[in-house]
Amino acid sequence: MPRPTKQAPERGDARSRLLEAARDVIRQKGFTATTVDDLCKAAGVTKGAYFHHFDSKEALGVAVANYWSETTGALFENAPYHRPANPLDRVLAYIDFRKSLIAGDLAEFTCLVGTMAQETYISHPAIRDACAASILGHAETLEADIAAAMDARALTPGWTPKDLAHHIQAVIQGAFILAKATDSPASAQSSLDHLSRYIRLLLAAPRPKV
Amino acid sequence: MPRPTKQAPERGDARSRLLEAARDVIRQKGFTATTVDDLCKAAGVTKGAYFHHFDSKEALGVAVANYWSETTGALFENAPYHRPANPLDRVLAYIDFRKSLIAGDLAEFTCLVGTMAQETYISHPAIRDACAASILGHAETLEADIAAAMDARALTPGWTPKDLAHHIQAVIQGAFILAKATDSPASAQSSLDHLSRYIRLLLAAPRPKV
DNA sequence: GAATACATACCAACTGTATGGTATGTGAGT
DNA sequence: ACTCACATACCATACAGTTGGTATGTATTC
Numbered sequence: 001m002p003r004p005t006k007q008a009p010e011r012g013d014a015r016s017r018l019l020e021a022a023r024d025v026i027r028q029k030g031f032t033a034t035t036v037d038d039l040c041k042a043a044g045v046t047k048g049a050y051f052h053h054f055d056s057k058e059a060l061g062v063a064v065a066n067y068w069s070e071t072t073g074a075l076f077e078n079a080p081y082h083r084p085a086n087p088l089d090r091v092l093a094y095i096d097f098r099k100s101l102i103a104g105d106l107a108e109f110t111c112l113v114g115t116m117a118q119e120t121y122i123s124h125p126a127i128r129d130a131c132a133a134s135i136l137g138h139a140e141t142l143e144a145d146i147a148a149a150m151d152a153r154a155l156t157p158g159w160t161p162k163d164l165a166h167h168i169q170a171v172i173q174g175a176f177i178l179a180k181a182t183d184s185p186a187s188a189q190s191s192l193d194h195l196s197r198y199i200r201l202l203l204a205a206p207r208p209k210v
Numbered sequence: 211m212p213r214p215t216k217q218a219p220e221r222g223d224a225r226s227r228l229l230e231a232a233r234d235v236i237r238q239k240g241f242t243a244t245t246v247d248d249l250c251k252a253a254g255v256t257k258g259a260y261f262h263h264f265d266s267k268e269a270l271g272v273a274v275a276n277y278w279s280e281t282t283g284a285l286f287e288n289a290p291y292h293r294p295a296n297p298l299d300r301v302l303a304y305i306d307f308r309k310s311l312i313a314g315d316l317a318e319f320t321c322l323v324g325t326m327a328q329e330t331y332i333s334h335p336a337i338r339d340a341c342a343a344s345i346l347g348h349a350e351t352l353e354a355d356i357a358a359a360m361d362a363r364a365l366t367p368g369w370t371p372k373d374l375a376h377h378i379q380a381v382i383q384g385a386f387i388l389a390k391a392t393d394s395p396a397s398a399q400s401s402l403d404h405l406s407r408y409i410r411l412l413l414a415a416p417r418p419k420v
Numbered sequence: 421g422a423a424t425a426c427a428t429a430c431c432a433a434c435t436g437t438a439t440g441g442t443a444t445g446t447g448a449g450t
Numbered sequence: 451a452c453t454c455a456c457a458t459a460c461c462a463t464a465c466a467g468t469t470g471g472t473a474t475g476t477a478t479t480c
Contacts, residue, residue: 421480422479422480423478423479423480424477424478424479424480425476425477425478425479426475426476426477426478427474427475427476427477428473428474428475428476429472429473429474429475430471430472430473430474431470431471431472431473432469432470432471432472433468433469433470433471434467434468434469434470435466435467435468435469436465436466436467436468437464437465437466437467438463438464438465438466439462439463439464439465440461440462440463440464441460441461441462441463442459442460442461442462443458443459443460443461444457444458444459444460445456445457445458445459446455446456446457446458447454447455447456447457448453448454448455448456449452449453449454449455450451450452450453450454
């Protein structure tokens with residue numbers, strides 16, 4: 001357990017542990033139902049440590065959304081779906097990759113910021129904005145490949161790469177809701193199959209079998 | 211103000227008002243952040259009345275999910291999207307209808323049971339099940355039209371009408387999340403456009419323009 | 421058809437506990 | 451000497467749920 005130093009104040013053990021605990025507990029119980037005491041217990045720290053690092057519960061919400069952006073950003077950046085030479089194949093590989101992440105407990109693969117956005121969109125605009133930045137920032141990483149796939153087919157449709165990237169995120173978020181409601185990942189997987197099929201129908205040059 | 215009777219115990223004024231208040235307040239604040247006092251204040255009744263009609267907060271959650279099923283069920287049953295003779299047109303008209311409902315404040319057009327499912331899927335299985343029944347029951351009303359549209363093209367794909375109906379609901383739920391995160395209905399509308407395009411690409415006989 | 425007995429709808433005041441947040445202290449690194 | 455990371459003990463409030471009551475309807479008995 002690294003002791004925190006002035007040089008690396010973000011590395012303080014308690015802070016990291018609280019963020020990890022928040023990520024896990026909030027995905028199970030939701031933001032509002034998660035109490036500060038829950039987080040302290042899960043992180044193995046005291047309330048003093050908590051309020052040393054975070055001014056309020058809302059501040060933790062913002063921080064954990066940013067933490068989510070950073071960690072998932074690194075995960076996707078280093079994921080293998082960027083390998084295919086063809087941009088459309090990269091987009092499809094992205095969806096396959098998302099599908100492969102749907103495994104284990106619901107709370108382990110569903111999206112923290114999608115959950116928090118629903119709960120806080122009116123009551124905590126600061127958290128909502130951090131969630132939006134996380135989702136939209138991630139969507140942005142898909143735009144170049146979508147644009148390239150459109151160029152390859154010389155498409156100039158009534159929608160933009162950004163539109164489609166956002167739609168992809170919407171489908172993923174919706175798939176998680178269905179999974180939670182049905183207490184099963186099956187419908188989420190199926191939704192991603194439909195999404196993949198849509199992308200192929202839209203962007204694949206030789207029309208594939210449906 | 212109708213006085214309740216033994217013959218119509220469900221007609222008690224306080225109960226209805228509490229359900230309406232719950233529908234509205236929970237869509238704004240979420241289930242957990244909505245307190246019993248909030249609901250009593252919004253409904254103009256006392257806590258005594260509340261706990262006379264609902265054994266617990268969880269019981270109200272189940273009741274309001276069922277209330278949502280009933281009221282939205284009636285709304286969709288009487289909506290004009292059933293009119294087209296062609297089943298595919300009915301499915302597309304359904305999506306147009308859903309799109310037309312996206313207007314006004316976010317809390318007025320987003321889905322109560324989608325919101326509640328996210329918050330309660332672990333902590334309150336009874337509520338989650340009522341939410342699942344609401345979403346899946348609604349999805350079921352689309353299956354016949356989807357099946358008929360498939361028959362019309364003699365399709366036998368790797369997906370079922372039920373799959374696609376669930377996917378449609380997933381897209382709608384996800385569209386609501388993006389709308390809340392971005393604090394704007396625009397991306398939700400756009401996602402429904404993509405959904406409509408997918409259905410046409412899948413099920414329309416003469417391939418339309420993308 | 422009046423008296424009785426019970427059920428239902430609702431109200432006002434209260435309770436034990438959990439909550440987010442604070443005040444103050446301590447001890448190690450610089 | 452001083453700051454920073456964290457701990458302990460505490461507080462005011464808000465929370466879900468309870469208690470004990472009133473008023474009004476309904477079913478039963480004679």
